[in-house]
Amino acid sequence: MPEPVTRREFLSYSGAALTGVTLGQLGRQWLASTTPAVVHASGSEVWATSVCRECPASCGLRARMIGGVPVKLEGSPLCPIGRGRLCAKGQASLESYFDPDRLIGPARRVGERGAGRWEPIPWPKALDLVTAQIRESVSAGRPGLVALAVDEDGPPADAWSDAWRAIGARTFRTPIDTATRLRPRFEALTGVNGDPMFDLERASHVLSFGAPIVETWLSPVWAQRAFGRFRRGPSRQRGRLVQIDARRSATARKADEWLSVLPEHQALLAYGIASVLLREDRVQRGLLDEFGGNLREFQRDVIPHYTPDQVAAATGIPVVTILRLGRDLADSPRPVVVVAADANNSLIDAVFTLNALIGAFDRPGGVFVAPASIDRRGVEDEPLEALGDLKPRVVALADPSPFRTLSASPDLGRLLEGARFVVSLSPYLDETAAFADLLLPTHTPLESWHCAVPAPAVAAETRSIAMPAVKPRLDTADRLSLVASIARRIGAPEQATDEPISTERIARGEIDRLWRLRRGGPYSVVYETEWLEQLERGGWWAPAAESREDFTNRILQAGGWIDPYFQAGQIEQSLRERRGLRFALPVAIPAVPPAKIEIKPVDGAGRDGFGKGATLRLVTFTPAVVSLAGNPNQPVIYELLGQPDAAPWQPWAELHPETAARLGIESGHRIRITSRVATIEAMAVLVEGMLSDVVAVASVPSVPGAGRWARVIEGDARSLVALADPAGPCLVVVARA
């Protein structure tokens, strides 16, 4: 017989049960909290058209929008540059839109300049502030006001400069467009005032002097598509690539042959090859016979001074190799010689000279003049180098930061520190914004109107035009409208009366202009573009739209305008008008060849404060994924750094294995690189085939004031280079960290 339950027992059992239930409830809550409800964007799927602004290529984009939120970027299949393809940077720009460290609204500096303390202010007040400063600066006289921007080609960029100039500012731009930098030397040789364009796709042999073909050359997506076809085109011979580069770049890695030559010696090598071509009479006679110009003088200067022996002695490249390079180049059916944009002038001269000698001008797989470039409005801005010792009172800066895009900049920091008022028009707290007194946040590319002239890559005249894909996520403004409203407040004569300018207005105006041109049509699929070209070639043109409004809509839906008709022959034309090529006569080869740096271990805190290690020559480079990027604060970009050789998220330094062995450095070690002005750390990567007295250091933008990812990287290789002494090789001491 069971014992009766006592009250005490009953209470304790109930208590236990209650405790259990309480614990159970707590457990349920804990479980619920550990598995958070996943909230995805929901709603209907729409593909919005936009334009990528990560580099001057201005590829067409399409953004996959779910319920109005962009979740993925893809290349627009209609865009002739990428044809649906998109590079890593382009895709990563989606992260810029969501960047958690974006500026949320206008802000004013509080505390010390550069201390990074800001106070949000409303737009009208912000505009009052900047207007007052500009008024003062204008009354103080020129150059009171300076506006800095990075070269973006297109009507809005021109309108930006116009607006600033209307209120008395001097405007400066950094050219980052690859072709633009080649332009002066190309013009010197051929007389064509246009951007040279290399037809990589149809070339059979490419000799590249440091051109980052598969990295950031011209338009990266186009260049990579072209490279793919160059290599394995449909029913074509495999193209051969020879890369002359100090380091094993991604292009060098893809090359059939890579020769490690320092940048300052590359011109010697190019002239050496030219001398081989001339000496062995392997030049293409067609163009030269007709438009030889000063070929005779050139021949007289080059053949005796750049013999393979002499070039070999200076560069360390064996004589047989130089001879072979020349003969391979001449023997290929469609060779072309290409060059990096940041090459020195004598190398650029040498490269175009070689192209003239091998008859690459105006021929498939050779050099053309970009169709869009001849006719475009000249950039009236001054180059950033012209800033000199200017001490403006007010500086206005546009996004992307001119700091980042400059490899050898004048001391921008000094300029900004000297200014009384610095205003930054950028969506991000970038390098220059850190110096600013006032932040006027602008839209990110997905939120903006676009009207850009893509970098000259596709042999067609193109405009990438698009309306905003999304509504502004934060309290930001259109850059042009901002300048316009500032100008309006100042009371600039042209700005006061006119309808206020904005990127939208400029873009629509451009579409109207294109409509009136009555040629070309909206970006379209390959077939339709080909068809359009065929029609134009035959002298016909079928209007793409019934009316102007219809045309505008079609352009905006397609993301741009293209006139695919392209007829080569400008170079020949120019040569005929100018009567011949004008070869730059190279200076004589230095009598004393540049000596190799002796790799000597340095012990202890030696002279100049150099640490322990060995003296090496510094070569800096920007990894493809970060170069030219608008906003470095994208986590995925840092994950791509260094791969495949080094670890992600850090800069790396490349060394010859023997040099490394002497210093006790192995692949993956952290090393310290010290120059006269700075020290950085990087991860060592050993590269077979490099010059043994060189260390190549990746320059990764480290942005101390900027977003959470951009600031974690340490070691901007550019800081190693003394700004005061840009000439001559920079020597650094390398040692294990």
Add this chain to the structure above:
Amino acid sequence: MKRMPGIVSGVVLTAILAGAVGSSTHAQTKSVLLSVELPDSPTAGARLFAQKSCVRCHSLGGGEPRVGPDLGRILFSGTVLDLAGAFWNHAPAMREKMQDLRIQPPTMTSGEMADIIALLTAYRYYITELGGPGSPSAGRAVFASKGCVHCHSVNGNAWEQPGPNLRRYRGRFSAIFLAQAMWNHGPEMASAMQGLGLKWPKFTGREMGDLVAYLQAGNGGSSEERVYFEPGSPRRGRQLFSDKRCLACHAIAGKGGRGGPDLGTRPRELVGSVASIAGLMWNHSQGMTAEFRRRGIPRVTFSGQEMADIIGYLYFVNYANVRGTPARGAQIFVDKCSTCHSIGSGKGIGPDLGGVPRLDDPIAIIAAMWNHSAKMEEELRKRGLPWPRLESGEAADLTAFLLSRRDTSAARPTTGASR
């Protein structure tokens, strides 16, 4: 029936018996004129070319090589119905490839078929440069030898010359623009040339093409002046041809005035490139001006678009003039179709062609043949029969035969039929 924009091949069997209404046996051997309506917009088929997946196998001149032949490279010299025959002949091979590529075989309405055929016709005639593009260097020589250099400059410094500087059109220049300019300014040019003591040049062979190529070379043009025109509408061109009183001198297949040559009988000359047509017009403009003056016809000028329409009309004149012989068609029908089809008797595996609706014009017949080709091929394979090929001219004969046996009253309106 609704009328869609685009080309209409409203079709008519005009069934004009060429011979007298004599004995029926005699009439059987006579050919009849199969009149096909002129297209309104010959390039409308370009969109269909992509929509119907043609573009996945064929390119239209250039582009990456594809499975099928590049239609832009085929110089086809036959009538529109020969083209249709070729279309028919390639059906089995094409279907096999389509199966490999998992492309749904397209079906065509007769309107679509007409558009596609008009495109291919137009393509041959004036999109591709017949015989290859002109040579700029040869053109330069033409420019000099014909005396153009005396008045025009293509380089920068031309302020002292009487003619307009052509530099602004550099890179963007079209043969039709040239034709228009030369036509409209002919009289002024003639007087200027007289003043300079130059003789009126004549252009022969490829000279005009070379000249266009020379003027087109380079990309320096900054002109916002219109140099391109819409591909001409042959139908509008036909109207213009009479409005501008060309018909007063020129006859088309016997209809029209005397004085100039009958353009309907000179197909070879009229299917050259636009540039060569421009050359023809230029060459005869002197004589024509004189003739105009004699007849008291005021000077005729063309806007660019009108010029395009006129030339388009001239191209398509022969498109609409196809002759077929019903008698031969009957034999072809017996040889190649009668295994399955009958006319009127109602027997056979396939439908009785006497009773199939809407088979009232050549293009509709071609379209119907095309659309049934998949099924037919299957039947043929079952029976182990070969694919009946249509040789040159046979398509026209067969069509003529079928139309003659259809219950079509000959007195249909010639332009009213439409889709």
Add this chain to the structure above:
Amino acid sequence: MPRWGLVIDLDRCTGCQACVVACKHENNVPFSTPAEATHGRLLTWIHLVPAETPGRVGPSALPLMCQHCDRPPCTDVCPTSATYLSPEGIVAQVYPRCIGCRYCTNACPYSVKVFNWSSPEWPGAMAEMRNPDVSLRPKGIVEKCTFCHHRLMLARERARDEGRDLAPDDYVPACVQTCPAEAMTFGDLDDPHGAVAALANNPRAFRLMEELGTKPKVIYLREGE
């Protein structure tokens, strides 16, 4: 039933890493921090490795993702069948069944399966950019390249709605879609007329670690003539 395969032409591949980003965004693969990355915690379904490839001296950059073996070493060892070879040849991972023992990650000779070392996090508004077609993997389980299987499902649904068969272009993974050098080709290996089958028989074709008998369905075309 199709047998999906991928051909990567190394002669065309430039190592630009566009595929890596496309994959990351498409498949909601979370970002890492520097510390995590150096500690082998970087999650990537596809990444570039310096690999010795046939016919070439020195390492080339090779995009490495799940090779979707026809005889996968990873599926055999899974104690719960959380990873298995689907009938269409995709080596799949069933996330809710995975217990996180990481046996498959160790058995895989390509080291392409990755483990969620911690809960995935997207900073700030970045959570909004996640693809709703792909689930979020919680901490403690293994994940891997799926050939963007969700795209197949959506493409199939779309084709079915339009009353047609799946066309070759309907379904391509995100990496193939974006590859700027057009180095990647995706499709049915069993389709004798398909582009993939043709390329797979190219004399330049090789598979990674063929000697292990894993029979990968990712086929590389070596560099060089």
Add this chain to the structure above:
Amino acid sequence: MSEHEAIVAPILQAGPSFRRWAAALGAIVVWAVFAWVWQLTHGLGVTGLGRPIYWGLYITNFVFFIGVSHAGTLISAILRIVHAEWRRPITRMAEVITVLVLFFGVGNVLFDLGRPDRALNVIKHPHFRSPLLWDVASISVYLTASSIYLYLPLIPDIAILRERTTGWRRRLYTRLAVGWTGAPRQWARLERAISVMAILVIPVAVSVHTVVSWVFGMTIQPMWHSTIFGPYFVVGAIFSGIAAIITAMVIIRRVYGLEAYLRPIHFNNLGILLLVMCCLWFYFTFAEYLTTWYGQEPTELAVFTSKMTGPFAPYFWAMVVACFIVPFTILANPRTRTVTGTLVASISVNIGMWLERFTIVVPSLSHPRAPIHTFVYIPSWVEWSLMAGCFAAFALLYMGFTKLFPIVSIWEQEGTDAVPAAAA
């Protein structure tokens, strides 16, 4: 009975030293529990693991513990079958090690799982081709068998204790003694059951470690994919097991003053056994590494080199010293095969065997076939804490066992003469 008072006494009284040890070990266990909760909340990211080193300390511990578990059941069963009478005082100690240590082996697998909450998926959705599933099966069979094998010989002793205790202990013992009266029929059955279990347990035990080795051997990873891993692991397991018994014996002998039962002869005999295993182990190790080196297969060689001269060389050579040189030198010489000598050798072997497991698990993973980015594996505080927790919990439970049950079998001690007589 009073003659075995030395055995019974520690059960019934606990001194302050016991409490101090229990408290200290308990504190470590509590800390380990905290570490585990930390790991559960934050994910396995709190360990030092990463791609491609997906397994580390936990799996090393797992293999090590499963190895040590061969201490008892296998040894006692073998000795029982061959009627090695000197085994009597040590069988129980060995068997307890087996049972307890198995739990920690399994526990380490749970620590290693990314989703321990889904561990039951292994049973709900089993995939029979997975060696891990074989492992689950064989370990659970082994755990069951060795628990029974531990429990059966305990029954008479529990009955003895039942008579000597009161209160909850008495109630517990009454239940556990399952009505043992010492009747001859019961004795006969018990003996039968024990001998059946003894035979049964041997293949199970061999299978367990073979299957554990197959977890590695079945993969195609360099230096895992080895045919001799089965016997190699079993030998290593017995090796480490014997070493573990000797260590436990020395401690118990000292702490509980059981010098009368655990006489030098035991240490000598076990020492000789350890020596045999030591040589066998060395033979297998040599064979394994020689073939790898001779084969010169590049991926295998990378792992091999990393162990010989690379970053894992210190661990590898320490292992060779600890597993072979030290024990062999001590044990081969009868004069050093003393209690202290065998203890030193055993501790050395245990450390060495742990290192062996480590150098099997980690270097192979550190050198994957694919050329991916690798890193240096350094276990985190969480892993060390959990490892310490395992050892502490093991010690704690072992101590607890000695406070509940006689650690030396009483009846077997007296049974040398008494029991067979009774059974007869």
Add this chain to the structure above:
Amino acid sequence: MARALLLTAVAAISAAIWVVLLPPAAVDQPIPFDHAKHTEVTCVACHRGAERSARAGIPEVAACLNCHATPPRPVEVVLSAGPALPGSDGQKPTWDELARRARPAWVRVTRLPDHVMFSHRRHVTSAKLDCASCHGDMRARRDALTSAPVRLDMNACLSCHKTEGATEDCVACHR
């Protein structure tokens, strides 16, 4: 000792029951929608999108306007109790305005785990499945849902897939 163990066991069992067995808490819906009264319209008339997208829509109040000229009483009560809509200048908004701009806070009761790829379109349009086969017979429901009417698990999906001959490939549904 034994008693302590027993008490602990009681506590543990109650906790387990609480965690595992009890269904999730019922939720309050803003409008007590009566499905039974609306049997004349099809499900997709209000749950738009089920036949053409992955998700079945939750109806906006505006959907009521398709049939109702004036607010049904419960809707009016709920909407007028809600916060005043901005921009109506203090005036009482018309029913029309209210219906178009109000967003009743419906609480989702039928949830799929994140790892399931379920497309309504595929099941409703392609497979011609009746809504009731997964959602139960809603035509009989007189009140708003407070919890999922049918608890679906993978076995339910699989058994139907088996009988219908649909794919049983894991990744066809697991994403």
